[in-house]
Structure formats: C-alpha cells, structure tokens
Amino acid sequence: MSGRFDRQSFLGADSEELLAGLRVAIVGYGGGGSHFGQQLAHIGVGEILVFDDDIVEETNLNRLVGGVSADVAAITPKVTVADRVISGVNPAARVRQFGCKWSEAAEELAGAHVVLGAVDSFAERLNLERFCRRFLLPYIDIGMDVIQRSEGYEIVGQVILSSPEHQCLRCMGLINDAVLEKEERARQYGDAGSKPQVIWPNGVLASTAVGLLIQLITPWQPLPAAAVHLEYNGNTSTLQPAPRLAYMLEHGHGCSHYPRDEVGDALFGAPLF
Numbered sequence: 535m536s537g538r539f540d541r542q543s544f545l546g547a548d549s550e551e552l553l554a555g556l557r558v559a560i561v562g563y564g565g566g567g568s569h570f571g572q573q574l575a576h577i578g579v580g581e582i583l584v585f586d587d588d589i590v591e592e593t594n595l596n597r598l599v600g601g602v603s604a605d606v607a608a609i610t611p612k613v614t615v616a617d618r619v620i621s622g623v624n625p626a627a628r629v630r631q632f633g634c635k636w637s638e639a640a641e642e643l644a645g646a647h648v649v650l651g652a653v654d655s656f657a658e659r660l661n662l663e664r665f666c667r668r669f670l671l672p673y674i675d676i677g678m679d680v681i682q683r684s685e686g687y688e689i690v691g692q693v694i695l696s697s698p699e700h701q702c703l704r705c706m707g708l709i710n711d712a713v714l715e716k717e718e719r720a721r722q723y724g725d726a727g728s729k730p731q732v733i734w735p736n737g738v739l740a741s742t743a744v745g746l747l748i749q750l751i752t753p754w755q756p757l758p759a760a761a762v763h764l765e766y767n768g769n770t771s772t773l774q775p776a777p778r779l780a781y782m783l784e785h786g787h788g789c790s791h792y793p794r795d796e797v798g799d800a801l802f803g804a805p806l807f
C-alpha cells in the first residue's frame with residue numbers, strides 16, 4: 535500500500551483498490567453533500583460524480599465545506615467547489631461535474647455504483663430512491679431539519695440505507711402521502727425555502743453515511759442489515775436505530791412499494807416521475 539492510505543489499511547487488504555475502483559454519485563452538494571465530497575476524497579474513492587445545479591451564495595457559507603467568500607462574487611457553481619476540494623486532496627480521483635438536475639443526467643447517474651443523496655425535499659428523495667431502485671443502486675440518504683417547539687428548537691435528522699429489494703423510505707416511515715402533501719402545500723404558498731441549516735448535524739449525518747458506504751464496500755465490518763435507518767437527535771447528540779425498521783427487520787416484513795418487475799434498463803427513457 536502507498537503511504538497515503540496506511541492508516542486505513544485495517545479496512546481490508548484490498549480496500550485501497552476497492553475504493554479506487556469505486557464510482558460514487560453525490561446528489562446535492564450543499565451542507566450535507568459537501569461533507570460527502572471531502573470525505574470521499576480523503577478515503578480514496580476513485581470516481582465521484584457530483585450533481586447540483588446551484589451556485590455558491592453567501593447564505594451557504596455557514597455550512598458548505600470548501601466554499602469560500604470569493605465564490606460568492608465569482609458566482610461559482612457548487613460542483614466547482616466539489617472539484618476543487620476533491621481534486622485538491624486526491625489528484626488521482628476522477629471528479630465529474632454535473633451542474634444540472636440529476637434527472638437531466640440520469641444516464642450518468644445510473645452508471646454509479648452507489649448514490650449518496652443530500653437533497654432538500656421529500657419529493658426529491660422519493661424520486662431519487664425510485665430511480666435507484668430501478669437501476670438496482672444502493673441509495674444512502676441524509677437529511678436534517680430544525681423544528682420549532684414551544685420549549686425551543688429541536689434538531690432532527692436521518693441516515694438511511696435503502697437497498698434494492700429491501701425496506702424503502704416509505705417502509706421506514708420517513709415519507710408518506712401526508713408528508714408529501716404538506717411539503718407540496720408549503721411549496722405552493724412559497725414558504726418551503728430557507729429552511730434552517732447548520733454545519734455540525736450535517737457533518738454527523740454525512741460522516742455516518744460514509745461509514746455505511748465503507749461497510750457496504752469493504753470487508754472490515756458487516757452492515758447491521760441490508761436496510762438501515764438511524765434517527766438523529768441533535769439536542770442530545772444521539773443517533774439511534776429507528777424502531778419502525780427494527781420491527782420490520784425483526785418480523786421479516788419486506789418492502790411492498792417497489793415491485794420486482796419495475797427494475798432494469800427496459801424502462802430507461804420512460805418518464806421518471
């Protein structure tokens with residue numbers, strides 16, 4: 535092994551080669567996704583596809599890893615920040631920038647080995663998961679929210695591994711029709727934007743997600759299950775397995791939301807949503 539990865543050789547004798555041969559997509563390069571980029575670069579992932587159609591704004595700089603003040607004036611795309619961070623750490627990594635919506639470069643996304651998602655809405659999560667199911671891609675999702683209660687603010691979040699043919703975001707209860715309708719109503723009335731965000735929960739969630747990715751790829755430690763749902767409480771700084779998925783796993787309840795015949799390239803080119 536070369537010196538760079540000596541300290542992580544415990545991940546497995548072939549881990550350096552495994553990671554160098556890995557093609558990971560990051561969808562959404564904001565407060566969560568930028569942690570992904572930084573960590574994938576350090577750990578030695580060979581090819582990283584970054585999807586984000588946004589530019590760096592002043593309001594991003596409280597949490598966008600690698601974003602700098604000059605990016606605001608320069609109207610720098612977030613995918614450029616990704617390339618700068620990743621290539622700066624690991625020049626051997628191949629960074630592919632997609633400054634568009636992921637659905638506009640879907641063919642490229644389908645070629646990833648694993649998809650990491652840090653997107654803004656439940657509707658977007660659902661679409662992304664549906665796409666990943668169709669192409670048999672493991673999807674790792676993170677998200678956080680700040681909820682105002684009468685007694686103060688509560689930071690909540692999730693890290694989810696959604697594997698083909700296993701429990702999905704709907705199974706886990708993260709997404710249901712009521713959540714989607716509420717989100718859509720908020721969007722229509724114009725109060726969906728500017729959700730509170732802060733750097734450290736994103737860091738916790740993204741780091742945990744990268745840990746799951748490494749468990750998925752390398753032999754150092756098996757995943758607890760093919761489906762994982764960890765709930766984050768930012769007020770107590772804890773991550774706990776979600777009871778609902780634990781119950782499903784324990785009782786052998788599988789996913790009924792994605793029929794097996796809705797898989798594969800045959801549907802490519804059909805309307806996604």
Ligand SMILES: [Zn+2]
Nearest residue numbers: 702705789791
């Ligand atoms: Zn399901």
